[in-house]
Each structure stands twice: as structure tokens, then as C-alpha cells.
Amino acid sequence: MNSNYILNGLPEREVKPRDRGFTMAMDKGLSIREVEDFLEVAGEYVDIVKLGWATSYVVPNLQKKLDVYRAAGIPVYFGGTLFEAFIARNQFDDYRRVLDKYNMTFAEVSDGSIEMNHEKKCGYIQTLAEQVTVLSEVGSKDAEKIIPPYMWIRLMKAELEAGAWKVIGEAREGGNVGLFRSTGEVRSGLVEEILTQVPFEKILWEAPQKAQQVWFIKLLGANVNLGNIAPNEVIPLETIRLGLRGDTFNHFINNGQPIIDA
Amino acid sequence: MNSNYILNGLPEREVKPRDRGFTMAMDKGLSIREVEDFLEVAGEYVDIVKLGWATSYVVPNLQKKLDVYRAAGIPVYFGGTLFEAFIARNQFDDYRRVLDKYNMTFAEVSDGSIEMNHEKKCGYIQTLAEQVTVLSEVGSKDAEKIIPPYMWIRLMKAELEAGAWKVIGEAREGGNVGLFRSTGEVRSGLVEEILTQVPFEKILWEAPQKAQQVWFIKLLGANVNLGNIAPNEVIPLETIRLGLRGDTFNHFINNGQPIIDA
Amino acid sequence: MNSNYILNGLPEREVKPRDRGFTMAMDKGLSIREVEDFLEVAGEYVDIVKLGWATSYVVPNLQKKLDVYRAAGIPVYFGGTLFEAFIARNQFDDYRRVLDKYNMTFAEVSDGSIEMNHEKKCGYIQTLAEQVTVLSEVGSKDAEKIIPPYMWIRLMKAELEAGAWKVIGEAREGGNVGLFRSTGEVRSGLVEEILTQVPFEKILWEAPQKAQQVWFIKLLGANVNLGNIAPNEVIPLETIRLGLRGDTFNHFINNGQPIIDA
Numbered sequence: 001m002n003s004n005y006i007l008n009g010l011p012e013r014e015v016k017p018r019d020r021g022f023t024m025a026m027d028k029g030l031s032i033r034e035v036e037d038f039l040e041v042a043g044e045y046v047d048i049v050k051l052g053w054a055t056s057y058v059v060p061n062l063q064k065k066l067d068v069y070r071a072a073g074i075p076v077y078f079g080g081t082l083f084e085a086f087i088a089r090n091q092f093d094d095y096r097r098v099l100d101k102y103n104m105t106f107a108e109v110s111d112g113s114i115e116m117n118h119e120k121k122c123g124y125i126q127t128l129a130e131q132v133t134v135l136s137e138v139g140s141k142d143a144e145k146i147i148p149p150y151m152w153i154r155l156m157k158a159e160l161e162a163g164a165w166k167v168i169g170e171a172r173e174g175g176n177v178g179l180f181r182s183t184g185e186v187r188s189g190l191v192e193e194i195l196t197q198v199p200f201e202k203i204l205w206e207a208p209q210k211a212q213q214v215w216f217i218k219l220l221g222a223n224v225n226l227g228n229i230a231p232n233e234v235i236p237l238e239t240i241r242l243g244l245r246g247d248t249f250n251h252f253i254n255n256g257q258p259i260i261d262a
Numbered sequence: 263m264n265s266n267y268i269l270n271g272l273p274e275r276e277v278k279p280r281d282r283g284f285t286m287a288m289d290k291g292l293s294i295r296e297v298e299d300f301l302e303v304a305g306e307y308v309d310i311v312k313l314g315w316a317t318s319y320v321v322p323n324l325q326k327k328l329d330v331y332r333a334a335g336i337p338v339y340f341g342g343t344l345f346e347a348f349i350a351r352n353q354f355d356d357y358r359r360v361l362d363k364y365n366m367t368f369a370e371v372s373d374g375s376i377e378m379n380h381e382k383k384c385g386y387i388q389t390l391a392e393q394v395t396v397l398s399e400v401g402s403k404d405a406e407k408i409i410p411p412y413m414w415i416r417l418m419k420a421e422l423e424a425g426a427w428k429v430i431g432e433a434r435e436g437g438n439v440g441l442f443r444s445t446g447e448v449r450s451g452l453v454e455e456i457l458t459q460v461p462f463e464k465i466l467w468e469a470p471q472k473a474q475q476v477w478f479i480k481l482l483g484a485n486v487n488l489g490n491i492a493p494n495e496v497i498p499l500e501t502i503r504l505g506l507r508g509d510t511f512n513h514f515i516n517n518g519q520p521i522i523d524a
Numbered sequence: 525m526n527s528n529y530i531l532n533g534l535p536e537r538e539v540k541p542r543d544r545g546f547t548m549a550m551d552k553g554l555s556i557r558e559v560e561d562f563l564e565v566a567g568e569y570v571d572i573v574k575l576g577w578a579t580s581y582v583v584p585n586l587q588k589k590l591d592v593y594r595a596a597g598i599p600v601y602f603g604g605t606l607f608e609a610f611i612a613r614n615q616f617d618d619y620r621r622v623l624d625k626y627n628m629t630f631a632e633v634s635d636g637s638i639e640m641n642h643e644k645k646c647g648y649i650q651t652l653a654e655q656v657t658v659l660s661e662v663g664s665k666d667a668e669k670i671i672p673p674y675m676w677i678r679l680m681k682a683e684l685e686a687g688a689w690k691v692i693g694e695a696r697e698g699g700n701v702g703l704f705r706s707t708g709e710v711r712s713g714l715v716e717e718i719l720t721q722v723p724f725e726k727i728l729w730e731a732p733q734k735a736q737q738v739w740f741i742k743l744l745g746a747n748v749n750l751g752n753i754a755p756n757e758v759i760p761l762e763t764i765r766l767g768l769r770g771d772t773f774n775h776f777i778n779n780g781q782p783i784i785d786a
Contacts, residue, residue, distance in 0.1 A: 008615060036557075054506035055497055059497060113521070236552055262639070262640075291565050292565070295561050319531065319763065325528075343770055375783070
């Protein structure tokens with residue numbers, strides 16, 4: 001952990017390679033220099049990068065970008081929508097070849113845009129887990145499709161058993177579906193019920209909005225896994241984890257009681 | 263069209279130089295390196311760049327920036343508010359000299375901030391069309407000024423007849439006036455009525471918000487002309503055009519029916 | 525003032541070094557190249573930079589970043605939350621040493637996250653004023669804590685008397701507390717009452733949202749001091765100050781009456 005000066009009593013942060021408290025950032029079309037800039041500033045704090053949905057199809061700098069992340073030791077994976085785009089076209093084998101072509105070591109399996117038989121989804125997870133480390137995602141991108149908590153739990157458990165390394169709680173780039181209401185408010189009962197059954201380090205919560213990050217950190221501490229973080233929000237997130245921004249300032253010291261300097 | 267791998271059955275996209283399906287991006291003060299980065303990533307997908315409103319007055323890198331865009335073959339024009347700033351000061355001839363000084367090949371004529379007699383507006387279009395390619399804009403920046411659909415149509419037709427290359431539907435950077443309600447919601451009846459009378463390739467719809475872009479693409483297809491796109495949203499927009507983001511995923515395949523992988 | 529062409533009758537802008545009309549920008553984790561890009565574009569228009577809250581604790585490029593700003597002649601200070609983080613841990617002397625270690629010439633004293641006896645706050649201002657130029661901030665980061673206008677005035681006056689160079693009206697990065705309602709709307713009665721008692725050039729208004737900037741500029745003119753401006757919004761703000769964006773277009777010419785070109 002970097003430290004330009006000493007502040008006493010900060011929460012302990014896991015260091016890399018982290019299994020807890022890791023940050024997944026979303027690259028939705030950065031240039032090579034922008035990737036370098038991002039890594040200069042946040043390389044220490046970001047654990048894995050997602051190339052958002054199927055942006056990898058259109059960006060002209062894909063191979064070079066993967067090289068830059070790789071040189072920095074930060075794994076990259078294609079957004080789940082790309083997996084679904086191949087499935088929807090009956091091109092699963094092509095997808096596996098694309099993963100090989102680009103030497104991908106991680107992949108996401110999701111069903112946010114298509115309806116997928118869950119055994120079939122677990123089959124994809126199992127097959128891909130022989131090739132790469134799999135993150136699987138639960139939750140629809142459709143705000144109308146509300147999955148009840150017991151079902152989230154059942155799906156997450158089955159996907160972990162099928163070989164997923166971690167399961168992702170869906171939120172999109174906007175933070176307004178899946179784990180969240182359309183206003184961005186956390187479905188807190190859902191999250192709490194999931195946590196009674198699924199180990200917290202196995203879950204990666206998509207939480208693009210600041211209020212969502214704050215909510216998870218207050219509930220689960222500095223070392224909760226958070227994802228869909230915009231590149232320029234990784235530093236702000238790190239300060240929230242450490243209680244160094246107003247939102248969590250009082251959470252990590254003085255037993256969470258207001259600080260009074262009288 | 264770039265393509266890092268093959269996905270079957272994507273909608274056909276026009277290629278440059280495009281008359282349909284083109285993307286206008288808004289530069290509201292990028293540095294030279296930021297312009298280079300933008301072009302590295304999105305140069306293939308952006309057709310024309312607007313220097314937002316009168317930002318060109320204050321940026322210190324104007325000439326150099328124009329040179330970089332020009333070298334990439336991407337035309338640039340000053341936002342309509344600059345035209346209006348000259349008109350409001352009775353400096354139309356000065357404006358024409360500014361266009362020459364910077365070798366501009368495109369210009370916008372608008373009346374979003376001032377009240378302009380429409381014959382006079384068409385006169386400006388006619389005069390400028392002898393010097394440059396003219397985009398003319400319809401719609402007020404004032405959320406209180408609602409122009410009824412028949413009047414939008416009358417204005418657009420007259421401006422095209424006066425020599426405008428395309429007409430722009432106003433939305434501002436925020437996407438909350440003109441074509442849109444203050445909430446950002448599309449005035450869909452207005453758009454549909456306009457399209458009964460004005461050819462769709464002659465219209466450039468300002469649509470800075472994602473939901474607005476999605477709405478136009480669902481109504482008019484991958485090759486609708488969209489503008490006021492933030493530089494870092496050109497790649498995301500391209501994926502929406504291609505049905506490679508959740509929002510339009512089901513629109514372009516399977517006849518728009520949900521994909522079921524059972 | 526830069527000027528790529530001549531527009532008549534623009535409001536007069538103060539030039540550097542400005543005591544009125546200055547712009548404070550917030551850097552919440554820029555890379556070195558991003559700082560350079562920011563200064564290329566906006567160096568002429570930005571007067572002082574705040575390293576947001578305690579981001580300086582986690583960024584790995586702190587010393588180098590300070591060097592770049594220094595070379596451009598732009599003073600930098602740490603956000604008030606960092607001061608409070610040291611106070612909350614009873615490390616005020618450590619904070620003073622940090623200011624020396626990094627050769628800081630400005631510092632902020634605030635009590636947005638902790639409750640602080642006001643005499644004690646003024647004591648910190650007095651002590652730090654012997655070491656650096658002090659900005660002190662009034663207003664809580666807690667949306668629930670509403671300070672009545674007479675109290676804002678009393679606090680501001682006392683802090684200026686204690687040695688603060690300017691007082692800051694709190695708004696956060698989001699612009700939704702302190703001077704503003706949770707919707708972002710200005711507490712206009714509060715601002716007007718403050719201005720009956722505190723000289724306008726002694727106040728720096730945090731106003732991160734465009735509508736807030738517009739409100740202050742319409743009330744107080746082109747040369748109001750505004751802060752918490754995102755780096756890429758400094759150019760847009762400058763155009764709003766000059767009446768070169770739709771929002772203030774009619775404010776600075778024609779005695780604020782609509783321009784009619786008939």
C-alpha cells in the first residue's frame with residue numbers, strides 16, 4: 001500500500017494478489033495512453049479489468065491494449081454481453097477460439113440479455129473453466145425482471161459449484177438494475193439474504209455509483225469486492241474503503257461514533 | 263469496419279464517407295493529446311466534430327487542434343452559439359472572416375439563444391452555403407419554448423431549401439431541451455411526425471444520453487445520424503448501433519424476439 | 525486572456541493573479557499526463573487546484589504532480605477532509621509536518637465531517653496561517669445538518685478574522701449539501717444573506733454543477749469565485765462567465781433582454 005504520510009488507525013487493506021477487497025474496473029474504450037495513465041495512478045488498487053460488454057468488437061487497439069494490461073500484471077476479461085452475443089448466434093466454439101486467440105485467462109458467463117436454461121449456463125461455466133478462470137454473473141439487465149432472493153442464492157451456489165471462481169451481482173454501467181432499484185438504491189434485503197448463504201469473498205458486487213460503494217463498504221468493510229468502477233473512480237473508491245472521504249469518515253474510527261474535537 | 267473477430271448477423275453499417283449512420287461528437291475543450299487519443303480509438307466511427315458552443319473562443323490550442331482533426335480527415339465546425347454570438351453583436355462579416363481564417367469547411371447556423379426572423383435565418387444559410395457546407399439547427403435552448411411539430415417541419419424544409427446540407431434537432435449537451443422533455447425523455451410524436459415529411463438522412467439528431475441514442479436506433483436502425491456524442495461515448499454508441507450492448511441486443515437478431523437458449 | 529478572434533462587448537474578466545473571478549479546480553487523481561493536458565487547455569483559467577479530500581494519501585504520483593502544478597505557477601492544496609483526518613486522530617502536528625514536507629503554500633481548514641468547537645477551529649486557522657495561506661470552509665457534508673444563515677455569517681466572519689484568506693461555501697464534489705439542497709438547487713436566500721455581511725471577493729463558492737455556476741454568475745457576475753470545478757469543466761465554465769454559452773448568452777448583452785434579429 002502506498003502511503004505519502006502516516007495516518008494512524010486506518011482499516012487494514014488486503015494487498016495484491018487480493019482475494020478479498022479487490023476492485024474490478026471497467027474499460028469501455030480507453031486509448032493506449034489512457035490505459036497507461038490509469039495504471040500509473042491506480043495500478044496498485046485495481047485487480048482486474050473488464051472490457052465493457054462487447055466494446056472489444058469495435059475498438060481498434062484491442063491487442064495492444066491487452067499487452068499493456070498484461071505487462072502491468074492486471075488480468076482482463078471480455079464483458080458477459082460478448083459471451084451472450086456469441087451464444088445468441090450459436091457460435092460458442094468461436095467464442096472459445098477468440099479467448100485462445102487473445103490469450104485470455106479470464107472469462108465471464110452471463111445471461112443478462114438472453115434467457116438461458118440454468119443447467120445450460122452451468123454447462124458453459126464448466127466447459128470454460130477448463131480453459132480460463134470463470135466469473136459468472138447473476139441478474140438481468142432488464143429492470144422489469146426481478147429475481148427473488150432465494151433464487152439469486154440458488155443460482156449463485158450452482159454456478160460456484162459448476163466451477164465459477166466468483167459470482168458477480170449485476171448492476172450494469174449505470175447501477176440501476178439487478179442488485180439495485182431503477183433509482184440506484186440498493187436492494188438491501190436481497191444483499192443481506194445472499195450473504196447468509198454465499199461466502200462474501202466469492203461475490204463481486206457491481207457498484208458503479210458512489211452511494212452504492214459506500215453502502216457496501218459500510219455493510220461489509222474495506223475489503224469487499226466491488227466492480228464496474230470507472231477508471232477515474234478507482235482512487236476515490238480507495239479513499240472510501242479507507243475512511244478517507246466524508247462518506248465513510250466516521251465509520252472506521254471512534255467505533256463509528258461522530259468525532260468531536262471540542 | 264474494424265473487426266477483431268467474427269460475429270454473424272450484425273446489422274450492416276455504412277462506412278466512411280457516410281451520408282447515413284454518421285456520428286457527430288462534441289469536443290468541449292480537449293487537449294491535443296486527448297484529441298489524438300480520441301482519434302486512435304474512435305477515428306473510424308466519428309464523422310464530424312463540433313467544437314461545442316463558443317468554446318473555440320477560449321481554448322488556447324485552437325489552430326493546432328484543427329490541424330490534428332484535419333490530418334485525420336475529420337471535418338470540424340464551430341457550435342451554433344458562436345454564430346449567434348457574432349450575430350447578436352452585428353458581426354456577421356467578422357464571423358465569415360473567422361471561418362476563412364481557420365479554413366473551416368463546415369459551419370452551423372442556429373437560433374437557439376436568440377430570436378431570429380426565419381427569412382433572415384435562411385438568408386444566413388444561403389450566404390454561408392456559398393462559403394462552406396452548412397448545418398442548420400432547429401429548436402430552442404430554452405426549455406420553455408415549445409415549437410409544435412408542424413412548425414419544426416416547416417422550418418426544417420425551408421432551411422434545407424435555403425442550402426443547408428443537413429438539419430440538426432436541438433438537444434444541448436445535456437439532452438433536455440428541443441427534441442426532449444426536461445427529463446430527457448424523447449418527444450416521440452414530434453420525431454415521428456417530422457419523419458413523415460423530412461428524409462431521414464437529412465436529419466442529425468442530437469442525442470447525448472444513452473437512452474436517447476437507444477430510442478433513435480430502435481426506431482430508425484443502426485444507420486441513424488446522431489450527434490452531441492461525448493468523445494468517450496463514441497465506442498459505446500457504436501456497440502449500440504450494432505446490437506452489441508444490452509439495450510439493443512435483442513433488437514437486431516431473431517426478429518427482435520427474446521433470445522432463448524434452452 | 526486568450527482570444528482566437530474578436531467578439532465585441534464581452535464582460536471584462538480579471539486576469540491572473542486574480543483576487544476576484546478565480547476558479548478552483550478539483551483533481552481527484554489525475555495522472556501526470558492528464559495534469560499536463562489540463563494545464564495546456566485550462567492553465568490560463570484555473571487559479572488554484574485542490575487535491576480532493578484525502579486522495580493525496582493514496583495517489584502514487586503526489587510529489588511529481590505537485591512539481592508539475594508548481595512549474596505552471598498554480599498553487600495546490602489538500603482537501604479539508606485530509607486536515608480533518610489528522611485532527612480526528614489527534615495528529616495536528618503531523619499534518620503541519622506533511623505541509624512542510626511537500627512545501628505546501630496553501631491549506632484548508634474545515635469541519636465538514638467532524639464536530640469541532642468553533643474557537644478551536646479558529647485556533648487551527650490562526651496557527652496554520654503562520655505557515656501557509658489558509659482557506660477555511662463553512663458547511664457540513666451531512667445533508668441533515670442545516671446551518672441557519674446568521675450562523676454561516678458569524679462563522680465566516682470569525683474565520684476571516686482568525687486569518688483565513690478566503691472562506692469556502694461547502695458543496696462537495698456532488699453539489700448537494702451545504703449551499704445546496706439535496707436536489708442541487710441553490711439555497712438562494714442563504715447566499716443573498718451572506719453577501720449582505722461578507723465581502724464577495726472573500727468567498728469561494730463551491731459550485732460543481734453547471735446550473736449552480738450559472739446561478740452564481742447571473743447573481744454576481746463574470747468575476748465570482750467558483751470552486752470544485754472538474755478539470756474538463758474549466759473551459760465550459762469560462763464560456764459561461766463570458767456569456768458565450770446558452771445559459772448566460774442573454775445575460776451580458778442587450779441589458780439582459782432577449783436578442784432579436786428581425
